[in-house]
Amino acid sequence: MVPLWMYLVVSAGLFSIGAFGVLSRRNAIAILMGVELMLNASNLNLVAFWRYINPGEINGQVFAAFVFVVAAAEAAVGLALIISIYVKRHTVVAEDVNLLKW
Amino acid sequence: MISAELANNLLAVAPEILLTLVALVVILADLYLPAENKRITGYIAGLGLFGIAIATLILVPANQSLVLDNTLDTVEEQLLWGGMIRSDDLARIFRVMVIFTGGLTCLMGMGDRRLNYKAEFYAIIVIATIGASLLSAAADLVMIFIALETVSISLYILSGFIRLPVTPGQEAEQFAMRSAESGLKYFLFGSFTSAFFLYGLTLIYGFSGGHTNIYEIGQAFGAAGTEGFENVVTDTIPLLFALLMVTVGFGFKISAVPFHFWTPDVYEGAPTPVTSYISTVSKAASFAVLVRFMLAVFSPEELLDVATSSYSEWWVQLFAILSVVTMTLGNLLALVQRNIKRLIAYSSIAQAGYTLMGVAAIATTQAGDGAASVAFYMFMYVFTNTLLFAVVILFTNATNSETIADMAGLSRRSPWLALAMTLALLSLAGIPPAAGFVGKFLLFRAAVDSGLTWLAMIGVLNAIVALYYYLVVVKVMYVDRSEDDDVPINIPNPYPLVIGTSAAAVVLLGTFLITPLNSWAEAAGLDLFRLIS
Amino acid sequence: MELTWELVAFLGFAVMTLGSGLMVVTSSNLFHSVLFLMTSLFGVAGLFVLLVAPFLAAIQVLVYIGAIAVLMLFVIMLTRQVMSRPELYNQQMAGALVAAAILFLALLFVLTPLADEIGGDVAQVNAEVIAEADDAPDVDYITVEELGRAFVTRNGFVLPFEVTSILLTAAMIGAIVVAREDEA
Numbered sequence: 001m002v003p004l005w006m007y008l009v010v011s012a013g014l015f016s017i018g019a020f021g022v023l024s025r026r027n028a029i030a031i032l033m034g035v036e037l038m039l040n041a042s043n044l045n046l047v048a049f050w051r052y053i054n055p056g057e058i059n060g061q062v063f064a065a066f067v068f069v070v071a072a073a074e075a076a077v078g079l080a081l082i083i084s085i086y087v088k089r090h091t092v093v094a095e096d097v098n099l100l101k102w
Numbered sequence: 103m104i105s106a107e108l109a110n111n112l113l114a115v116a117p118e119i120l121l122t123l124v125a126l127v128v129i130l131a132d133l134y135l136p137a138e139n140k141r142i143t144g145y146i147a148g149l150g151l152f153g154i155a156i157a158t159l160i161l162v163p164a165n166q167s168l169v170l171d172n173t174l175d176t177v178e179e180q181l182l183w184g185g186m187i188r189s190d191d192l193a194r195i196f197r198v199m200v201i202f203t204g205g206l207t208c209l210m211g212m213g214d215r216r217l218n219y220k221a222e223f224y225a226i227i228v229i230a231t232i233g234a235s236l237l238s239a240a241a242d243l244v245m246i247f248i249a250l251e252t253v254s255i256s257l258y259i260l261s262g263f264i265r266l267p268v269t270p271g272q273e274a275e276q277f278a279m280r281s282a283e284s285g286l287k288y289f290l291f292g293s294f295t296s297a298f299f300l301y302g303l304t305l306i307y308g309f310s311g312g313h314t315n316i317y318e319i320g321q322a323f324g325a326a327g328t329e330g331f332e333n334v335v336t337d338t339i340p341l342l343f344a345l346l347m348v349t350v351g352f353g354f355k356i357s358a359v360p361f362h363f364w365t366p367d368v369y370e371g372a373p374t375p376v377t378s379y380i381s382t383v384s385k386a387a388s389f390a391v392l393v394r395f396m397l398a399v400f401s402p403e404e405l406l407d408v409a410t411s412s413y414s415e416w417w418v419q420l421f422a423i424l425s426v427v428t429m430t431l432g433n434l435l436a437l438v439q440r441n442i443k444r445l446i447a448y449s450s451i452a453q454a455g456y457t458l459m460g461v462a463a464i465a466t467t468q469a470g471d472g473a474a475s476v477a478f479y480m481f482m483y484v485f486t487n488t489l490l491f492a493v494v495i496l497f498t499n500a501t502n503s504e505t506i507a508d509m510a511g512l513s514r515r516s517p518w519l520a521l522a523m524t525l526a527l528l529s530l531a532g533i534p535p536a537a538g539f540v541g542k543f544l545l546f547r548a549a550v551d552s553g554l555t556w557l558a559m560i561g562v563l564n565a566i567v568a569l570y571y572y573l574v575v576v577k578v579m580y581v582d583r584s585e586d587d588d589v590p591i592n593i594p595n596p597y598p599l600v601i602g603t604s605a606a607a608v609v610l611l612g613t614f615l616i617t618p619l620n621s622w623a624e625a626a627g628l629d630l631f632r633l634i635s
Numbered sequence: 636m637e638l639t640w641e642l643v644a645f646l647g648f649a650v651m652t653l654g655s656g657l658m659v660v661t662s663s664n665l666f667h668s669v670l671f672l673m674t675s676l677f678g679v680a681g682l683f684v685l686l687v688a689p690f691l692a693a694i695q696v697l698v699y700i701g702a703i704a705v706l707m708l709f710v711i712m713l714t715r716q717v718m719s720r721p722e723l724y725n726q727q728m729a730g731a732l733v734a735a736a737i738l739f740l741a742l743l744f745v746l747t748p749l750a751d752e753i754g755g756d757v758a759q760v761n762a763e764v765i766a767e768a769d770d771a772p773d774v775d776y777i778t779v780e781e782l783g784r785a786f787v788t789r790n791g792f793v794l795p796f797e798v799t800s801i802l803l804t805a806a807m808i809g810a811i812v813v814a815r816e817d818e819a
Contacts, residue, residue: 002641002642002645002685005746005747006645006649007645007682007686008742008746008747009743009746009747010649010652010653010682012739012742012743012746013653013656013739014652014653014656014675014679015297015301015738015739015742016735016736016738016739016742017653017656017657017659017660017735018297018656018660019294019297019731019734019735019738020660020731020732020734020735021659021660022290022294023727023730023731023734023735024660024724024725024727024728024731024732025660025723025724025725026723026724026725027665028286028290029665029707029710029711029714030659030660030665030668031290031294032290032293032707033659033660033668033669033672033707034659034660035293035294035297036672036676036699036703037656037659037660037672037675038294038297038298038301039297039300040675040676040679040699041301042297042300042301042303042304043304043679043691043695044679044682044683045301045304045305045308046304046307046308047682047683047686047688047691048308048682048686049304049307049308049312050312050686050688051686051687051688053308053311053312053333054311054312054313054333057312058777058781058782058785058791059244059307059312059313059314059785059792060307060312061688061690061691061777061782062244062782062785062786062791062792063243063244063247063304063307063314064688064691065691065694065782065786066244066247066248066792066795066799067247067300068694068695068698068699069799069802069803070247070248070251070255070799070802071699071703072698072702072703072803072806073251073255073802073803073805073806074251074255074293074806075703075706075707076706076806076807076810077255077258077259077289077806077809077810077813078258078289078290078293079706079707079710079810079814080259080809080810080811080813080814081258081259081262081282081285081286081289081813081814082286082710082714083710083713083714083813083814084262084265084282084285084286084813084814085262085279085282085283085285085286086713086714088275088278088279088282089279089282089283108789111789115794118798122801125801129808183789183790183793183794184788184789184790184791184792184793184794186792186794186795187794220812222808222809222812225805225808226805226808226809229801229802229804229805230805232798232801233798233802236794236798242795244792244795245794245795245798248795248798248799248802249798251802252798252801252802252805255802255805255806255809256805256809258809259805259806259809259810259812259813260809262813263812263813265812265815285813305745339744339745340745340746343741343742343745
């Protein structure tokens with residue numbers, strides 16, 4: 001069987017890729033996609049830990065299901081905000097949103 | 103006939119059930135009220151929340167069940183809904199705080215003409231308050247995450263709430279654009295940090311051997327390696343890593359320093375009642391869950407059944423450092439601000455820094471003083487900042503400007519407003535008789551008692567620096583002259599109520615109510631140090 | 636480690652997830668980004684199946700790919716005129732790359748037995764628990780029924796379940812209010 005750590009490596013990779021996308025992209029929609037990758041990495045973690053560490057209880061899967069709901073709500077609100085700013089300024093480039101600015 | 107157990111469970115979430123009802127009433131009222139009366143929805147929400155806060159204060163004693171001979175004494179009995187929430191004094195004190203302040207914010211929203219009396223605004227404020235109220239009680243990773251996101255997502259919406267005006271106008275369009283930008287910025291920062299937070303939670307879930315209840319996790323970490331806990335991670339570094347990732351999420355919500363970048367821009371761009379809500383309710387509820395989470399998950403040895411390992415010293419150091427950086431940077435940057443909302447933003451960063459001092463003290467003062475000082479400080483802070491923002495809204499409505507220099511002559515234009523503003527500023531600066539003095543004193547005392555004297559000294563130095571920029575605003579209001587000196591400022595309804603209530607709270611908390619509130623907070627702190635048997 | 640069908644499937648889905656993930660953040664065309672996002676999410680769904688969580692895999696496809704990614708596609712089309720900006724990355728691209736690389740290495744260090752080889756005896760980091768978990772206990776499938784019951788029992792997760800319904804209401808109302816153009 002595939003060992004647990006291999007799943008965790010995939011999740012770590014996905015999380016880091018997502019973080020890179022958030023930090024480096026200019027387009028707000030692309031940043032949102034990076035966040036979605038990060039949330040998926042968390043879900044992968046949850047399900048992998050559930051399967052290998054404590055499969056007797058259901059809580060890991062339930063947690064993952066809740067993450068889906070939150071991700072959906074977050075995406076809906078985020079995209080609405082992006083549309084709102086597009087209507088007002090005709091841009092969706094999050095240049096001002098400079099994450100590393102002091 | 104419902105069983106006593108079910109009754110206990112329902113009573114523990116009674117505030118949230120009532121809040122949900124208020125939100126529904128507001129949405130329905132909006133459908134059926136004629137356009138000119140839609141403003142009433144603000145009163146429904148605001149007064150409804152006041153009622154619920156008072157009911158929570160009086161009618162729902164935390165550790166008393168409906169059946170009188172059955173008090174909820176042990177931690178197990180306080181953990182309700184399958185361990186999702188813990189109904190204790192800490193939860194109750196923060197619930198009263200956030201629900202009452204949420205009500206004040208609703209009433210405040212009625213005076214901001216740019217919000218156009220939108221019923222959706224009040225409904226979403228009430229929903230955010232449901233999240234904040236549950237967050238104060240949450241005792242399970244799932245519940246913490248959901249409650250935190252309920253607050254955050256509602257606030258993303260509210261920050262970007264202002265629409266383009268129906269009749270075009272340069273200035274109104276400007277406000278709409280700034281609001282949209284602030285909403286997007288808040289959203290991008292917030293979702294990024296909450297992804298870190300969630301990843302940290304999943305690591306904690308895995309490392310603890312697959313638990314989601316924070317008290318079970320704490321016991322598992324403490325007993326790692328012993329019989330029955332073989333599948334718990336014993337190494338320090340992975341746990342510290344998880345701790346750091348979770349701290350990113352909390353740091354964002356309380357705007358502690360490396361995660362504060364969004365604060366000034368969002369505070370400036372969001373509609374002012376929303377800014378007030380972000381700086382009070384959202385921050386207070388996050389402190390409540392931070393205190394509970396740290397004490398439960400990375401417990402100090404006294405709280406552990408079997409203590410083979412304890413990680414509390416790590417986060418004590420972490421939060422002590424965060425506290426120093428946060429208050430120092432917040433105060434220094436506040437010195438150079440010209441916009442009043444940005445000034446309050448940096449001031450609120452500094453205030454979070456002081457409060458973190460209390461958080462660093464919670465593990466080492468066993469009497470629960472640390473947690474008590476955090477609760478007291480937040481209680482007085484939410485009223486002080488609400489008072490401050492209420493005055494700022496009236497002032498911006500009158501002058502159409504947010505610069506501090508334009509506040510000149512406020513004392514002659516409206517002596518009462520100037521007095522209220524002075525009271526709020528003195529409270530933030532920590533000068534008696536305003537409540538901030540007692541709050542700061544309790545924080546410093548908790549820090550000294552837990553051997554963090556150096557931290558308390560840095561705190562005192564910071565308070566002295568902060569005094570300068572608070573007094574500059576007072577000076578501008580009372581000494582400087584402006585052309586409009588003789589134009590009085592209009593105080594529309596329900597602002598007298600908002601300002602009167604919060605000013606009274608600030609004064610009373612600094613005088614007559616010190617002892618009752620402090621003993622309540624100390625009881626809450628002690629509750630946290632109850633062992634799980 | 637012998638080459639089992641499970642390992643092959645795992646490697647396939649892992650490459651699919653990470654490879655398309657990389658394409659999401661590097662492709663200059665947002666349409667391509669979204670399509671790669673869908674493949675990446677599909678890879679995660681495949682991993683869920685391998686982890687014996689078929690229900691979650693189904694929601695992953697339905698909710699994530701079917702709803703969220705498609706929603707993004709709509710928004711991209713709605714805001715299309717501004718999509719062809721030449722600069723893909725902001726100025727801190729290099730910093731972001733370094734930060735992400737450090738994050739990845741740190742996570743590897745924390746999460747895998749590889750840490751043993753990297754870290755020596757700094758700490759027996761390998762989180763023995765994780766290193767030894769190469770043989771998951773055999774479990775019965777968690778059925779949809781069990782999950783459903785967990786959502787609605789008092790000692791299960793009914794409280795967060797109800798709160799998510801409130802959260803979704805707020806998100807729905809909010810999204811409409813924020814995105815709708817002003818009423819005439």
